[in-house]
Amino acid sequence: MSRKYVWVCVGLIAVVWSFFFFWNLISKKNDVVTNLESRVAEDIFWKQLPLTEVRIKNKVVKLNAVRTGEKVTARYVLYNTGNNPLFIEYVNPDCSCTGYEVSDSITFPGDSLQIMLKFDTTGKAGINFMSAVVKANTSTALYKLSFVVDVLE
Amino acid sequence: MKKQIILWVVAACMLAGCMKNKKGNFTLPVDSRADMAVANLEIDTIRLDSVVTSYVIETSLRDSVISVLDKYFGMLYRFNLDGSFKEKKLGRGHAKSETSIGHIATHAFMDNGDLFLLDYSGGHHIYDKDIQMKDFFRVIYENSGDGSLNKDKLYKTPSEYTHLYNDIVCRSYKNNVYFNVRMSYPMCCYVNNTKQHLEENANILEVKLDEQEFGRLLAVGYPDSYQKNSLNKAIFSSVNYDIAKNGDFYVTYEADTLIYQYDCDYGQKKCFGYAGKDMDLNYRYIKTPKESGKYWRNERQTKGYYNWLEYVDETGLLFRSYQKGGAQPVDGLQIYKDGVLIGDVNVPKGLKVCGYVSPYYYSYVMPNEEREIMYLYRFKL
Numbered sequence: 027m028s029r030k031y032v033w034v035c036v037g038l039i040a041v042v043w044s045f046f047f048f049w050n051l052i053s054k055k056n057d058v059v060t061n062l063e064s065r066v067a068e069d070i071f072w073k074q075l076p077l078t079e080v081r082i083k084n085k086v087v088k089l090n091a092v093r094t095g096e097k098v099t100a101r102y103v104l105y106n107t108g109n110n111p112l113f114i115e116y117v118n119p120d121c122s123c124t125g126y127e128v129s130d131s132i133t134f135p136g137d138s139l140q141i142m143l144k145f146d147t148t149g150k151a152g153i154n155f156m157s158a159v160v161k162a163n164t165s166t167a168l169y170k171l172s173f174v175v176d177v178l179e
Numbered sequence: 180m181k182k183q184i185i186l187w188v189v190a191a192c193m194l195a196g197c198m199k200n201k202k203g204n205f206t207l208p209v210d211s212r213a214d215m216a217v218a219n220l221e222i223d224t225i226r227l228d229s230v231v232t233s234y235v236i237e238t239s240l241r242d243s244v245i246s247v248l249d250k251y252f253g254m255l256y257r258f259n260l261d262g263s264f265k266e267k268k269l270g271r272g273h274a275k276s277e278t279s280i281g282h283i284a285t286h287a288f289m290d291n292g293d294l295f296l297l298d299y300s301g302g303h304h305i306y307d308k309d310i311q312m313k314d315f316f317r318v319i320y321e322n323s324g325d326g327s328l329n330k331d332k333l334y335k336t337p338s339e340y341t342h343l344y345n346d347i348v349c350r351s352y353k354n355n356v357y358f359n360v361r362m363s364y365p366m367c368c369y370v371n372n373t374k375q376h377l378e379e380n381a382n383i384l385e386v387k388l389d390e391q392e393f394g395r396l397l398a399v400g401y402p403d404s405y406q407k408n409s410l411n412k413a414i415f416s417s418v419n420y421d422i423a424k425n426g427d428f429y430v431t432y433e434a435d436t437l438i439y440q441y442d443c444d445y446g447q448k449k450c451f452g453y454a455g456k457d458m459d460l461n462y463r464y465i466k467t468p469k470e471s472g473k474y475w476r477n478e479r480q481t482k483g484y485y486n487w488l489e490y491v492d493e494t495g496l497l498f499r500s501y502q503k504g505g506a507q508p509v510d511g512l513q514i515y516k517d518g519v520l521i522g523d524v525n526v527p528k529g530l531k532v533c534g535y536v537s538p539y540y541y542s543y544v545m546p547n548e549e550r551e552i553m554y555l556y557r558f559k560l
Contacts, residue, residue, distance in 0.1 A: 065273055086548075118281050152473045159233070159251050159281070161271075168252045168271070170233035179473070 072115050075163040078108030078135065082169060089175040098145050100173035104162070105138045112162060117141060119158040123150065126158060147177040205402045207450045209437060210518060217514055217522025220558045222530075227544065227553040228264035230256050234546035236553070239288050240534030247544050247553065250283040255294070255310065260536060262554075268310040275312045280304065284342065285349040287356055295356055295388070297342075297349065303356075305388060316391040320363070330372065333364050334379040337393035342384075343417050346486075352422045352443075355394055359418050360384040369413050370468050377401045377409060382418040383430070397428070397445050404435045413465040414478045419488040421497075429497055433484040434462070438499060438515065451518040452499075455511045458483025459504035481505070487531040491540065496521075496560075498532040498540075514560075530556050 087100040106112040112133040117126040129140040143158055157172040233251035240246075244265065245258040255269040270277050284297040292308030305314040320338050333339045341363035350357045362368060362380050369376050378400050385394030398418055405412055415433035422428055426443025437452040459482050465471050483504035490497050497515040510530060514522040533543045533555075542556040 069273060120282065151469065153476050157233075157235075157251065166231050168231060168233070170235070170251055179469075 072113075072161075072163065075113060076110040077163055077165055078106055078110040078112050080112060080162055080164050080166070080169070081105045081107050082171070085169065085171055087171075087173040089173055091176040091178055092147055094151050094177050094179055095148050098147060098175055100143045100145070100171075102141045102143075102171050103138050104133070104141065104160075106133045106135050108164070109135055110163070111135070112139070112164075114139070114141070115161040115163070117143075117158050117160050119143060120156050123148075124156055124158065141171065143171065143173060145173070145175065147175070150177045151179045152177060204398065204400055204439065204441075204445070204447065205450070207447045209450050209452075211437075211451045211453055211520070212518065213453060213520040215520070215522060217524060217560060219524050220512075220526065220560075222526065222556050222558045224554050224556055225260075225262040227258050227262045227555070229552070230254075230264060230267070232256075232546070232553070234548040234551075234553070236544060236546055237286055238533055238544040238555070239286070240536070240541055241288055241292075243536050245541070245544065245555070246288070248283065248286050250285075253278045253280060253283060260539075260541070269306075276310055278304065284344055285347045285358070287349045287351040289351045289356075289388075290353060295349075295351065297356075297358075299344070303386065303388065303391070314388075318386065318391075318393065330367055330375060331379070333367055334362060334375070334381070335396070337384055337396055339364055339367075340381065340384055340396070346417060348419055350420065350422045352426060354388050356386050356388060357397075357420075357422065358384050358386070359420070361417070365468065368468055369416050370410065370465055370471055373409050377405055382432075383420060383428075395445070398430055402432060402435050402437060402439075404437075405432070408462075408464075410466065411462040411464050413471055414475055415462065415482070415484045419485060419499075421488050421490040423490050424492045427490075429488055429490050431485050431488050431499060433486065434460075435485070438488070438497070440518070449518050451515070451520075453513070453520050453523070455483065455485070455501040455503065455513065456523060457503050457505075457507060458501065458511075459507075489532045489534075491532070491535045493535045493537070494560075500526075500531045502528075527556065 083103045089098050089100060092098055114128050117128060119126055123146050125144040127142045133139040141160060145156060153174065153176050155172065155174050157170050160169045160171060161167055232249050235250045237248045237250060238245065243260055247256045253269055253271040254267060256267055257265040259265050273279055278296065280296060280298045282299060284299050287295045289295060293313065294306040294310060296304040301318045301320055303316050303318065307313045339362060340360040342358050342360055348359045359382055366372060367376060381396035382398035384396060387394045412434040418430050418432050420428060420430040428441040428445065430439045436454045437450055440449040442448055462482055463474055463478055481504055483502055485499055485501045487500035495516060499513040501511045503511055509525040510528050512524055512526045512530065513520060529545055531543045533541050538559050539557040544553050544555045546553050
């Protein structure tokens with residue numbers, strides 16, 4: 027009787043374990059599929075946006091020399107000179123040492139927005155040339171914003 | 180007694196063998212000859228049609244087409260030899276004909292026409308000749324962390340090396356790609372471990388695309404010229420190299436006068452070369468890696484060093500470019516044929532020979548971000 031009871035318990039545990047194991051697998055697959063689907067959906071969204079035009083005042087900013095460890099910010103002004111709203115799809119800095127901020131998610135025709143690149147100079151003694159790629163809904167699409175800063179010890 | 184003598188003889192032979200292997204890549208005597216047939220060059224400038232670009236580019240010349248790869252925007256532009264725009268390929272995205280690499284580190288075209296791209300995380304991306312994604316793999320670079328590993332072992336481990344991203348030289352031969360590298364581990368860098376570094380640091384890394392793994396470590400060690408005033412040459416310790424169609428390697432070290440020729444098994448074949456003219460060799464003495472980082476850009480912009488090597492299979496000529504440095508308004512270009520120097524001429528700053536389409540030699544494309552133009556040079560010999 028007790029042996030039968032043990033085998034029943036083992037069988038039940040096996041069934042429950044299998045259930046959770048395959049459930050986990052299916053969830054992960056769904057996550058991957060969902061991620062892919064959302065990336066494709068995102069691509070389609072951005073490609074369907076009406077195009078506008080942009081003028082960037084200074085694509086290369088020269089910052090004043092700073093001491094290592096300080097944080098510096100390079101500012102760029104983008105003017106929407108077209109007839110449709112301007113959206114920034116992404117800002118992609120060179121490295122993790124540079125963060126960014128975009129002042130507005132939508133910029134209407136005639137208006138402008140600011141992109142700020144924030145550079146952590148820790149361990150970066152010397153002259154640094156850093157860049158970030160910006161993608162927007164214009165026919166040019168891609169822009170490189172750069173800054174140069176002399177980091178003193 | 181006899182046994183003792185035999186022991187001494189064996190020990191002496193082993194010692195002699197070790198000493199010979201110490202500088203295995205630099206044992207050939209120098210065989211430099213000159214026959215100056217080329218006194219100057221008539222150089223044309225060809226401007227490329229305007230395209231959307233970040234001006235951070237790499238160039239290839241293949242099948243009479245100039246390919247310009249934009250490393251930030253991921254575009255591959257093709258131009259005709261007169262600079263007119265031909266077509267645009269690749270671009271950023273997730274489609275099979277696009278690249279998702281945010282910042283491309285370097286590229287190379289393979290013998291079969293495939294395009295190879297390297298990203299900054301050890302990702303190797305391969306596209307077929309129609310620029311459709313074909314394969315991808317990532318090579319893991321391990322960092323030994325706390326210094327507990329044996330330095331001798333570190334120098335022999337490919338994954339302990341890192342690419343020289345600022346001055347990367349990527350070449351292909353058969354289905355392998357090659358990069359100039361340096362030891363990534365700080366305790367084994369040129370400045371911190373000079374003696375061993377000069378003997379054991381490998382400067383070229385092979386990656387086998389078929390097997391998706393590291394291949395050989397090549398260009399191990401430095402020539403004799405680096406033994407003297409070693410720390411003055413810390414900032415000029417990389418190599419430039421090219422691989423001929425027959426597999427021969429041509430290698431030059433940035434602060435060394437000579438050019439070394441090896442066969443495909445990296446067996447020595449020849450050693451030759453003359454110093455460039457009017458080069459500012461007054462290099463700064465570097466005491467620490469921090470100083471190296473601090474003075475790196477300025478030294479490399481203002482001092483003289485050998486900064487490119489290109490072998491042209493079609494004509495059998497070897498071109499070595501060098502920056503003169505100082506206040507010189509021009510750079511230098513040496514031309515060798517079968518190890519014989521046939522010309523050492525002044526050229527516009529930054530000119531590096533890219534390839535040959537009869538009857539012209541073409542340079543790499545020069546981007547000018549301020550003027551928003553791209554152009555290249557060509558000349559005849």
